[in-house]
Amino acid sequence: MTASTLDTSARTPLKGWLAVLAVTLGIFSLVTTEILPIGLLTPIGEDFRITPGTAGLTMTLPGFLAALAAPAVTVAAGRLDRKILLCALMVVLALSDVLAATAHAYWAVLVSRVLVGLVIGAFWAIGSGLAARLVGPERAGTATAVIFSAVPLGSVLGVPAGTFLGELFGWRAAFAVMAVFTAGVLAALAWALPPLPSAGATxxxxxxxxxxxxxxxxxxxxxxxxxxxxxxxxxxxxxxxxxxxxxxxxxxxxxxxxxxxxxxxxxxxxxxxxxxxxxxxxxxxxxxxxxxxxxxxxxxxxxxxxxxxxxxxxxxxxxxxxxxxxxxxxxxxxxxxxxxxxxxxxxxxxxxxxxxxxxxxxxxxxxxxxxxxxxxxxxxxxxxxxxxxxx
Structure with a gap:
């Protein structure tokens, strides 16, 4: 019996797809938070009196750190249940948004972006490969497409919405809203995901x-x-x-x-x-x-x-x-x-x-x-x- 069979045998298809939706929302939150500064670089730079290039570090830091975090966190997690790990990562992402929204110095914003990079690498590495475990191998292709749809959705919906909020209420409001949204995603993951014991330490x-x-x-x-x-x-x-x-x-x-x-x-x-x-x-x-x-x-x-x-x-x-x-x-x-x-x-x-x-x-x-x-x-x-x- 495979790991996928063990994960899906005791659940209805509806529960499996709800779990896929929760993971998709998690990645949507990640993608939106990662590229949110694209529309907010100017007000961030003006607020902290820094150059556009320095403000651009909010975009370059997460990607490089995510590349390092993907293997590092996954290996360090060992046999920890992946549901617990994904929920913990959402907690860190919400905290990073709160830190950015309340930052009184630019270094605090950069610390928040470091946390974003760590979460992106670990959550992507685990969440993007869960399709077969959640809905079974025969539906894995469709489920994978649903999960990856969070990438363009984050660009189409997340960034314009964040930019709009930033223009109306200031750039900090955009991060505050993302903190609340991420907390909602955390609740969805905790409710929808089944136990996901590690199939073997990476x-x-x-x-x-x-x-x-x-x-x-x-x-x-x-x-x-x-x-x-x-x-x-x-x-x-x-x-x-x-x-x-x-x-x-x-x-x-x-x-x-x-x-x-x-x-x-x-x-x-x-x-x-x-x-x-x-x-x-x-x-x-x-x-x-x-x-x-x-x-x-x-x-x-x-x-x-x-x-x-x-x-x-x-x-x-x-x-x-x-x-x-x-x-x-x-x-x-x-x-x-x-x-x-x-x-x-x-x-x-x-x-x-x-x-x-x-x-x-x-x-x-x-x-x-x-x-x-x-x-x-x-x-x-x-x-x-x-x-x-x-x-």
Whole structure:
């Protein structure tokens, strides 16, 4: 009898899906909290009288720390029940929001972002691989797509809502609301999740062994290339829309909302498509990102052209997290938690690195140049996958 069977045999399908929803809300809370400062950097900088670059540390810190926290916390947790661990992580996330909302010095804000990074790495590493344990292997693909839908939902709903609150009541109010929301998610997890005893302590030796497998190395390579390309370019899509397309600030919000909505659709379409051909789905997503980012500086000089390309880009990127997460899970079916750790670490580290490297290209050359550079990197991922056998 497998761990998934043990977890699901005594529960109704409804209870399993409610647990999936609770985990999805947890990741939504994480994603929203992680990228919330995007719309609040200016008021944060003005409040503490710091430069935009210094305020930007609120964005770069969590990603790098999450990459370290994913293996560190998972290994340190040993055989601790995963329900208890996930609930404890939500407590820490709520406290980090409270700390940010009440900070009287910028160092306190940075401490809160350190806590956010630790929670992101650990919660993602555990929560993203729970689908089969909650609803059974036969529904794992759909459940995984539901869980990963929290990523575009956080961008589409969470960040605009936080920015709106910040404009009305101040940036601290946005973090205060997130603290209350996270407390609600904690209650949902405590109520909906069944006991989740560890299927076996994740050890560093298991992670090292996984990286020796060809399928895992291929997944790492493609994930790094695609995520590097995406965040190296998407971080600077607003300057592109202003400089090349000459879109008004009000309309940029609409463009990004449409982009995020397309990402939600791409997430669910990919969830169904990977059941038929994971490699082709991942390859298609990477290819579309590469073509669109290369084309934006040339075909995005009109509003209809830019909007059409953003829809394709959003749809394609919506498929990336679920493709990458599923790839790692299939590469190590005997160690699902270790697979989630590698997925989380590679994704989060490359997310932050992409934004930093993209900034270097923008400063050295231009915003259109970073789009083309990112597109070439994404197309390199296509070349890597094209040479691989079907996953």
């Amino acid at each position: 050890r560093l030796g298991v992670l090292r062994e996984m990286t020796r497998q060809r399928a895992t190395r291929l997944g790492l390579a493609v994930t790094v290339l695609v995520v590097l390309a995406h965040f190296g370019t998407y971080t600077y899509v607003t300057p592109l829309l202003r400089q090349v397309t000459q879109v008004s600030p009000e309309l940029i919000t609409v463009f990004l909302f449409v982009y995020g909505t397309a990402g939600i659709a791409g997430n669910f379409v990919a969830g169904a498509a990977i059941a038929r051909d994971l490699r082709l789905t991942f390859l298609t997503a990477a290819g579309l990102i590469g073509v669109v980012t290369c084309a934006l500086p040339f075909l995005g000089d009109t509003e209809p052209g830019a909007l059409a390309l953003l829809v394709i880009w959003g749809f394609a990127y919506g498929a990336v997290p679920v493709c990458s997460g599923t790839w790692f899970a299939r590469a190590a079916p005997q160690a699902p938690e270790a697979a989630s750790v590698l997925f989380t670490s590679s994704f989060q580290a490359t997310l932050s690195a992409g934004a930093l490297l993209g900034g270097l290209v923008v400063d050295a050359v231009s915003v259109p140049a970073v789009m083309v550079t990112g597109g070439v990197v994404a197309l390199l991922a296509v070349a890597v996958l094209s040479r691989a056998r079907s996953a």
